[in-house]
Amino acid sequence: ARLVVLVSGSGSNLQALLDAAADPASGFGAEVVAVGADRGGIEGLRRAERAGVPTFVHRLRDYPSRPDWDRALTDSVAAHRPDLVVSAGFMKIVGASFMAAFAGRFINTHPALLPSFPGAHGVRDALAHGVKVTGCTVHFAEAEVDSGPIIAQRAVEVRDDDDEDTLHRRIKEVERGLLVDAVGRLARDGYRVEGRKVYIP
């Protein structure tokens, strides 16, 4: 399966996908054919370049309107003919043309157990709520942020002395494995979505 991965930051989730794809023994069954970003100069893009994967950048401020940006992003992703598009720490909300082009094959990873703590501060919000267990979720993206059918989740315990940084670090260790596992299963085994439920044979 062909993956296009979208990033905005350090790209450690992207790296996990690149590593799995580069390791023939992993049985991953997918390759990263391109990496897109909404900003330049980030480690995520450097990781792609080191792996020899083509990159593209579309900065919102370079476009007259958000729909124009969204169409440019959609076209760049589509040019790589992805089977799955993975938002791995991509911090922009995509628009109607993107969702129309990739609905049902656009995947997001989120650092909380959805539907709890959606949004840009899932780790901070879980800590502030005082939950004892949080985690990460890989799900199909829908127009509403951090909604959409859940593909896989893993739990992470919250420690009394956690701050946002320590907790996010432990979540990300689990999240990388979860993402590789989930994307690999979708790519190898196929899937069907019925209502809110995702079935992988």
Ligand code: GRF
């Ligand atoms: C991940 O925890 C992702 O779920 C969140 O931001 C983090 C991205 O990390 N939205 P990285 O760029 O993959 O290292």
